[in-house]
Amino acid sequence: MYAKSLGDDGAELRPLTPWHAEEFLTHVDRGREYVGRYVGLPDAVTDLASSRAYLRSYAERAAAGTGRIDGIWVDDVLVGGVLFRTMDLSLGLAEAGCWLEPSATGRGLVTRAARVIIDWAVHERGVHRVEWRAATGNTASTAVAERLGFTREGVLRQSYPHRGERHDIEVWSVLAPEWRG
Structure with a gap:
């Protein structure tokens, strides 16, 4: 397993695996309401079995080359993560995402972590569009996407049903030549 430093503040990016299930559940519980405002992760991870199943699904995606999930640790405490929710290497497409518990916001952790996984996808896996x-x-x-140099392409109106409400979804992207530049 690897750990990638995200700077001088004790932050690291590490793979999240099924054996992290208990730690992952504790982390999700700490940020359940905050993260759950826009992201379905807290609704999917509600107990140890669902935490293990969620991480197992990403281990299977990583093995198949169709996704991955990495955690952000600060001083050995899991505080958030970044992921490729989907990845189609034959088409050169991937969808990145993130979450962060409230105690870790405002430090640029997601921006730094997302930069690492996007570098990997573009340079190592040949992804053309993220x-x-x-x-x-x-x-x-959306501020993270902007800081990373993504272009806002548009809005999918009321396309995301979440907790009884339909949300508009902004679509942002970066192409490999832009990322490399």
Whole structure:
């Protein structure tokens, strides 16, 4: 397993695997309401079995080359993560995403972590287009996409049903030549 430093503040990016299930559940519980405002992760991870199943699904995606999930640790405490929700290497497409518990916001952790996985996807896996999708109200997530140099392509109106409400989803993307530049 690897750990990639994200700077001088004790932050690291590491793979999240099924054996992290208990730690992952504890982390999700700490940020359940905050993260759950726009992201379905807290609704999918509600107990140890669902935490293990969620991480197992990403281990299977990583093995198949169709996705991956990495955690962000600060001083050995899991505080968030980045992922490729989908990845189609034959088409050169991937959709990146993120989440962060409230105690870790405002430090640039997601931006730094996303930069690492996007570098990997473009340089190591040959991905040509990386998408970033976020609910219009999720300004923290869209700000990450903007800081990373993504282009806002448009809005999928009321396309994301979440907790009884339909959300507009902004679609952002960066192409490999732009990323490399």
